[in-house]
Amino acid sequence: MTVWDSLVGQKHVIGTLAGAADGKGMTQSWLFTGPPGSGRSNAAVAFAAALQCPNNGCGACHECHTVLAGSHADVSLIRTEKLSIGVDEVRDLVRRSALAPARGRWQILIVEDADRLTEQANNALLKAIEEPNDRTVWILCAPTVEDLLPTIRSRCRLVTLSTPTTAEVATFLATHDGINPALADYAARASQGHIGRARALARDEATRNRRRDVVAIPTKLRNLGACMRAASEMVELAKEEADAITSELDARERADLDAGYGVVDRGRRPREYAPALRRLEEGQKTRAKRRVLDVIDRGLMDLVSVYRDAIAVAAGVPTKLVNEEMRGEVEALAGSASPELNLQRINAVFAAREQMLEFNVPPALALESLMVALRDTASAEGAIV
Structure with a gap:
């Protein structure tokens, strides 16, 4: 077993990174790109482990174990539950990048969501990447190279991950x-x-059930009332899943705060407790908002998969459908609308996605508009723009 075993469908990437860990083509600034779910951050952590490992990523030594567990003193990973990564967080990383490694071969800084860097954060990062210490390695992760400033990406070696089959x-x-x-x-x-x-x-069966409810939506949009119900249900499903992800973390953070200020032991609240609690709740609210948007975004991609399946059925593609379990419903959808209309529906989904993620349109409003556009009636033919 090696540090590369968790990277699925990335043989070309493993060869490049393993070679660099062995000194072939090593550089101090890297940019890992790839579609969501391709394993950008996993690849970055595996590479960090290989760089610290005396055997270039054996997966069995203390260095590999501590890097993979997130406890290595010379590997820092910044990820955010917020909508952006601010300049203060990047400045803290830059300060750490100036330190000599405490025990490892390199001081490694991984920025998991580099596409979320604010303009000020980008500028703070640029100088550090331009003039890194001799034993400092920066690894940035983003969906595409266009998500980073040209001045930053031009100073990084690009590693492109692909979607596994x-x-x-x-x-x-x-x-x-x-x-x-x-x-x-x-x-x-x-x-x-x-x-x-x-x-x-x-x-998780609950996750499967929530997805099953989402992919059933296209065949239910028979009238305006059904569209409004579908939009509401999708928002509620997203909130339910987001809450399942964050509720335990929220409770743990609150318990840690209470313990830190002695609220549990002494039963009273110091003056400094109220502002700290307010900051914590604001951060949790921001995180919850992002989680809901992330879950809705996944739901939208599930909707797209149904319309893509309908197009595949109409075209006679012989491979398994993404939603093979509901082939009958997909065939009915393909029979009730032309491939051109289903392609327009896919475009409508991406338009709604852009409204929420780029223009901050409230999810309920964007989804109501989307469901009307997706309405499964013969009169909708050609009506979606």
């Missing part, structure tokens, strides 16, 4: 996580190559 994801789930092959195949197809999503679908 359904077979690769299914095999990984079955062999690595011990998932039943039939369930692994379903999760691999339904996740559309997103490793984290595939694991959630394979392990």
